[in-house]
Amino acid sequence: MKTIELTDYYLTLEELLRIADKQTVILHKSGKKGFVIAPIDEFDLEVELLQNNKEFMAYLDDISKEKATITLEEVEKRLGL
Structure with missing residues (x-):
């Protein structure tokens, strides 16, 4: 599982999906709501x-x-x- 703080990264959708293809991704933005991207x-x-x-x-x-x-x-x- 990989956690990504969106304030620290700029990812394209393609890059994000490439990561999510290998492992579950948790996205956070400045301590607000989080999101999970998983197959x-x-x-x-x-x-x-x-x-x-x-x-x-x-x-x-x-x-x-x-x-x-x-x-x-x-x-x-x-x-x-």
Whole structure:
């Protein structure tokens, strides 16, 4: 992991991505907010997109409140077992 203080460096995006290709990069600017630049895979991307999807998060919130359960007998009946 490499920490870069932006007040000390001037990096192009290409230079920054070259560093981030080898290791995770943490960017700081004068003690303000920090940022992490790290590679992501398809799963990470999907998680990020879904977490920022208000409709999907509302759906998850709604189904988490459901209290409905069914008995094993009802499951077997519905499946014709």
